[in-house]
Amino acid sequence: MRSSFFFSFSIAILLLPTVSAAASPIVITEISPVGSATHEWVEVQNISTLTIDLTKWKFWEANVNHTLKAFQGSAVLTASSTAIIAEDAATFLLDHPTSTLAVFDSSWSSLADTGEEIGIRDAS
Numbered sequence: 001m002r003s004s005f006f007f008s009f010s011i012a013i014l015l016l017p018t019v020s021a022a023a024s025p026i027v028i029t030e031i032s033p034v035g036s037a038t039h040e041w042v043e044v045q046n047i048s049t050l051t052i053d054l055t056k057w058k059f060w061e062a063n064v065n066h067t068l069k070a071f072q073g074s075a076v077l078t079a080s081s082t083a084i085i086a087e088d089a090a091t092f093l094l095d096h097p098t099s100t101l102a103v104f105d106s107s108w109s110s111l112a113d114t115g116e117e118i119g120i121r122d123a124s
Contacts, residue, residue, distance in 0.1 A: 040086070
């Protein structure tokens with residue numbers, strides 16, 4: 001079930017009309033775990049050579065723009081750096097106590113197991 005979940009999200013991300021790897025310096029690189037409510041998280045990476053401030057960015061899920069709140073580390077991602085957007089940042093850090101990644105808290109209800117479109121949006 002996990003591999004089909006990831007595949008469904010991969011397709012949805014690629015088909016979003018406002019998101020393309022060429023246009024966005026921040027891309028979703030991993031979605032995990034499936035159907036675990038407060039344990040859900042999304043990994044994002046800055047694929048550009050620029051430093052990107054995620055302070056006003058949003059996690060888009062279920063047609064809602066969810067605010068990103070820096071929980072651990074900086075809201076600024078340097079070139080090639082990775083961060084976590086968690087449904088519950090405190091739970092993510094309990095599950096991954098040795099993580100040194102920047103972690104953002106962004107409350108959403110729960111990711112669908114299949115067919116849901118998600119994304120990361122800048123302030124504009």
